Structure formats: structure tokens, C-alpha cells
Amino acid sequence: MYIAAIDQGTTSSRCLVFDGAGRVVADAQREFSQIMPRPGWVEHDPMEIWASVEAVVAQALERGGLAASDLAAVGITNQRETTVVWDAATGEPVHNAIVWQDTRTDRVCRELEGAVGQNRFLDSCGLPLATYFSGPKLRWLLAEVPGLRERAERGEVLFGTIDSWLIWRLTGEHVTDVTNASRTMLMNLRTLDWDPRTLEAFGVPARMLPRIRPSSEVYGTGRGVLEGVPVASALGDQQAALFGQCCFDEGDAKNTYGTGAFLLLNTGTRPVVSRHGLLTTVGYRIGDEPAVYALEGSIAIAGALVQWLRDNLGLISSADEIEELARGVDDNGGCYFVPAFSGLFAPYWRSDARGAIVGLTRFVGRGHLARAVLEATAWQTREIVDAMNADTGIALDCLKADGGMVVDELFMQIQADVLGVPVVRPGIKETTALGAAYAAGLAVGFWSDPAELRAHWKEDGRWTPAMTAEEREAEHARWRKAVTRTFDWVE
Ligand SMILES: Nc1ncnc2c1ncn2[C@@H]1O[C@H](COP(=O)(O)OP(=O)(O)O)[C@@H](O)[C@H]1O
Ligand SMILES: O=P(O)(O)OC[C@H](O)CO
Numbered sequence: 225m226y227i228a229a230i231d232q233g234t235t236s237s238r239c240l241v242f243d244g245a246g247r248v249v250a251d252a253q254r255e256f257s258q259i260m261p262r263p264g265w266v267e268h269d270p271m272e273i274w275a276s277v278e279a280v281v282a283q284a285l286e287r288g289g290l291a292a293s294d295l296a297a298v299g300i301t302n303q304r305e306t307t308v309v310w311d312a313a314t315g316e317p318v319h320n321a322i323v324w325q326d327t328r329t330d331r332v333c334r335e336l337e338g339a340v341g342q343n344r345f346l347d348s349c350g351l352p353l354a355t356y357f358s359g360p361k362l363r364w365l366l367a368e369v370p371g372l373r374e375r376a377e378r379g380e381v382l383f384g385t386i387d388s389w390l391i392w393r394l395t396g397e398h399v400t401d402v403t404n405a406s407r408t409m410l411m412n413l414r415t416l417d418w419d420p421r422t423l424e425a426f427g428v429p430a431r432m433l434p435r436i437r438p439s440s441e442v443y444g445t446g447r448g449v450l451e452g453v454p455v456a457s458a459l460g461d462q463q464a465a466l467f468g469q470c471c472f473d474e475g476d477a478k479n480t481y482g483t484g485a486f487l488l489l490n491t492g493t494r495p496v497v498s499r500h501g502l503l504t505t506v507g508y509r510i511g512d513e514p515a516v517y518a519l520e521g522s523i524a525i526a527g528a529l530v531q532w533l534r535d536n537l538g539l540i541s542s543a544d545e546i547e548e549l550a551r552g553v554d555d556n557g558g559c560y561f562v563p564a565f566s567g568l569f570a571p572y573w574r575s576d577a578r579g580a581i582v583g584l585t586r587f588v589g590r591g592h593l594a595r596a597v598l599e600a601t602a603w604q605t606r607e608i609v610d611a612m613n614a615d616t617g618i619a620l621d622c623l624k625a626d627g628g629m630v631v632d633e634l635f636m637q638i639q640a641d642v643l644g645v646p647v648v649r650p651g652i653k654e655t656t657a658l659g660a661a662y663a664a665g666l667a668v669g670f671w672s673d674p675a676e677l678r679a680h681w682k683e684d685g686r687w688t689p690a691m692t693a694e695e696r697e698a699e700h701a702r703w704r705k706a707v708t709r710t711f712d713w714v715e
Pocket of ligand 2: 303
């Protein structure tokens with residue numbers, strides 16, 4: 225028997241099938257449309273997402289020579305925060321999904337801030353008021369889609385993040401898991417239930433909300449392409465990567481370096497509300513066990529800066545060329561690149577910042593710029609690790625890395641140098657899908673406990689710091705100075 229994972233991401237849907245040792249035996253992927261009706265607006269068609277999921281599941285099974293009956297369970301991991309509302313009777317979405325990157329709710333957020341400020345809901349949900357999260361998106365839909373509020377109050381329409389949407393389509397159950405619910409702003413981190421005061425402040429009728437369930441539990445039985453298969457996990461994609469990296473102990477951390485980067489630190493069974501610009505989120509919850517919380521540092525631009533060097537400047541023709549270009553020089557030549565393309569996320573949350581390259585002299589060349597691009601992600605990561613240390617007192621003894629950038633071994637070395645602790649890369653790179661598969665497998669007894677999963681985790685590479693402490697501190701000071709140069713740009 226096997227476990228399948230559906231990884232419904234921002235730009236593509238994937239299905240991976242894993243065997244008992246956590247190895248990938250089949251994989252299929254399909255991209256779908258990015259709908260951008262106005263500057264700053266990003267939408268997805270929920271029916272297109274659903275069709276893409278059905279297609280990749282069918283294709284993965286076919287490629288593996290498998291039938292649905294060969295699957296012991298299926299797990300779901302998904303792009304987080306993206307908001308869907310659909311008709312409970314027909315299943316028809318009432319509007320396109322509003323994607324996490326969409327900034328149309330800027331005004332909604334400023335109105336909700338009122339006199340109390342951006343951190344009005346921080347203690348209940350662990351998140352600052354920001355366009356990023358689902359609550360403001362749902363408030364916008366309830367206000368802008370004609371008749372929607374009345375329909376919601378009558379229980380005729382349902383809200384969900386992408387996990388809910390897919391589980392409802394697959395099983396008919398209207399549920400979400402704690403990790404996804406913890407990205408809406410509407411869930412109370414301590415009760416793990418919808419927070420009545422927050423619902424009132426956002427004007428959200430409770431009837432439209434899914435039941436909040438553990439991340440690892442059988443929610444229902446699949447229909448159609450997954451006929452008869454238990455649907456047995458859901459995790460937001462960054463939390464799934466934490467789980468797939470076997471960060472089961474307090475103090476374990478992983479960073480996923482993709483388009484953006486998301487560093488999550490396991491903080492154990494009590495939520496730590498950050499005073500240093502981090503997000504408090506649920507890491508996972510296995511069945512009836514206590515929830516495990518995490519602190520998250522979100523970086524908006526990581527691998528996207530490499531793409532920018534490729535697509536906007538043409539300095540490289542493919543992402544993997546950056547490593548050779550950066551290896552051609554000894555250091556950054558005094559040049560620092562702060563990619564505040566749409567402001568800065570953690571730990572600054574400055575929407576007035578814009579990107580800057582500083583320290584330019586006639587000496588600086590393409591190689592130095594390439595190096596500064598890699599260093600930018602490494603230093604942004606360092607600032608998050610420092611904020612986590614300030615919030616929790618936890619000093620990392622190593623950072624587990626995954627995502628598209630980790631093939632770049634120079635980058636891995638730079639990251640270890642900048643952090644002053646080893647950076648390790650796992651043998652199984654598909655950590656996000658693996659996390660969802662692990663959680664589903666635990667729910668149906670395919671795997672017995674996290675200790676068994678930990679035995680699958682194999683190190684594929686380890687980079688240890690080679691920079692002196694003095695050099696590191698001097699570079700850190702220059703990076704911080706560069707960051708301040710990006711502030712107050714947008715009036
Ligand atoms: N060799 C490389 N060096 C540095 N960055 C790379 C390299 N290869 C790919 N990347 C970056 O990794 C990112 C893709 O990672 P991936 O995990 O697939 O992202 P996502 O899941 O966000 O789409 C891209 O932004 C790309 O620029
Ligand atoms: O789909 P990804 O990999 O871009 O991840 C998106 C995150 O879940 C956003 O919070």
C-alpha cells in the first residue's frame with residue numbers, strides 16, 4: 225500500500241505517491257491560471273484548481289501503475305490563506321478565490337486597525353492585521369459580493385481555505401485543519417476554535433465556517449478519482465514542510481527557500497506571541513494530542529530575486545547559473561542588495577520600503593551582484609533567527625533547509641556562515657508533500673508514530689560555518705545599515 229499527497233500550491237497542483245520508506249514512487253504536476261484583474265489583485269478559479277487536482281491524482285496513479293485501492297490514505301497540503309466561498313447546495317464558487325498575495329484588502333485592514341492598531345488581534349490569533357491573511361479577504365467578499373452576507377447568515381454559502389475546498393469536493397465534509405485555520409486571523413490560538421469576538425469584529429457569520437479539526441485525522445472517504453480512499457490529513461504547506469523535515473521537538477527549525485522563504489521554529493505545546501515581528505501559528509496537531517505551535521518568519525522575496533536577476537537584468541539565463549557566477553568572486557565587493565520589492569515582511573513588516581542596492585563602486589561587477597543576491601536571503605534568514613531567539617531564548621543548533629534554492633551549494637555555505645550554525649539538507653527533498661503524507665499515514669496506522677518517521681530522515685548535505693565571528697558581525701552591521709536605506713521610500 226501507498227500514501228498519496230496532494231500539494232496544492234500557488235502556481236501548480238501536484239500529486240506525489242510515497243511508499244512505506246517515504247520514497248516518491250509517482251509524481252504529476254499541473255499549472256493553472258493566475259488571474260490578475262487589477263494591480264495588486266491575484267485570483268484563482270477554484271473550479272480550475274479542483275480540476276487540476278483531479279487531473280494530477282489520476283496522472284500520478286497512472287504513472288505509478290496504481291489504482292485508488294492501492295492507497296491507504298491521501299493527505300492534503302496547500303497554499304495558505306487563499307480564500308474561497310461556495311454555494312453549499314451546488315458547489316459553485318460565488319467568486320474567484322482571493323490569493324494570499326492579493327493586497328486589495330489594504331483599506332479593510334486599515335479600517336479594522338482603527339484606534340487600536342495593527343496588533344489588535346495579536347494575542348488571540350498570533351497575527352498582525354495584514355492583507356496576507358484570510359479574515360480580511362472574507363470580510364471584503366461579504367461586503368462586495370451582492371447578497372453574500374444574507375446568504376451566509378442563512379447558511380447557504382460556505383467559507384474555506386484551499387484545504388477545506390478540496391476536502392469538501394473529495395468527501396462532502398466541511399472541515400479545515402488547525403494549521404490552516406491559524407492563518408485566517410479568526411481562530412483563537414488557545415481554544416483552537418473560532419473566536420467569537422474576532423468574528424464579530426470582522427462581521428463573519430459563524431454558520432459559514434468549517435469545523436476545525438486536527439491535522440492528522442480521517443475527515444471522510446474520497447469520491448471520484450479517489451473513490452474509497454480515506455482523506456486523512458491537511459496541513460498548510462509551510463507547516464507540512466516542518467512535519468516532513470521531522471521537526472518534532474521544541475527548538476527544531478526548518479527554512480523552505482522557494483519564491484519566498486518561510487522559516488518555522490517548533491515552540492512546543494504553548495503558543496509564543498511574538499514581540500519581534502514573527503507570526504504565531506499552529507505547527508500541527510496529531511489526532512487528540514495537544515497542538516504543537518510554531519513561530520514563523522516569512523520572507524517575501526528569496527528565490528524570486530534570483531529570477532529577477534535572470535528575467536529583469538538578464539545577468540544569468542537560468543537560476544542555476546547564479547552559483548557559478550557568484551563563485552567567480554571572493555566576496556560581495558562591498559555591495560548589498562535588499563529586495564524590498566513590495567515592502568519588507570518579517571521581522572520589519574514595512575510596506576513603505578522598496579528595494580535598494582547599496583555600496584556600489586566601479587569595482588563592483590556581475591559576480592559581486594550575484595553574491596549579494598544570495599547573501600540577501602541568508603541575511604534575511606539571520607534576522608528571523610535572531611527575532612526567534614529574542615522571543616523564545618532558543619538558540620538554533622542547526623537549520624534544516626529545503627525548497628528550490630537548496631541545490632545551490634554556495635548559497636548553503638553562505639547561509640551557514642551568516643547564521644554561525646550548520647545548515648543541513650535532507651535526502652528526500654519533497655518535504656512539503658512528505659509532511660502531508662506522514663500526517664495521513666499516521667492517521668490510518670500506515671506509520672505508527674513520529675519516531676518511525678524520524679528514522680526515514682537522512683542527511684544529504686551539511687554545511688558548517690567557515691566565517692570568523694568578527695567577519696560575521698561586521699557583515700551583519702553592514703547588512704542592517706543597508707536595510708535602513710530602504711525605509712520611508714513610499715510616501
Ligand atoms: N541553483 C539555484 N540557485 C539559487 N536559486 C535557485 C536555484 N535554482 C532554483 N532557484 C530558485 O528557487 C525558486 C524555486 O523554488 P521552489 O521551491 O520550486 O519555489 P515555489 O514552491 O515557491 O514555486 C525560484 O525562485 C528559483 O529562482
Ligand atoms: O504555494 P507556495 O509554496 O507559494 O506557499 C505559499 C504559502 O503557503 C503562503 O503563505
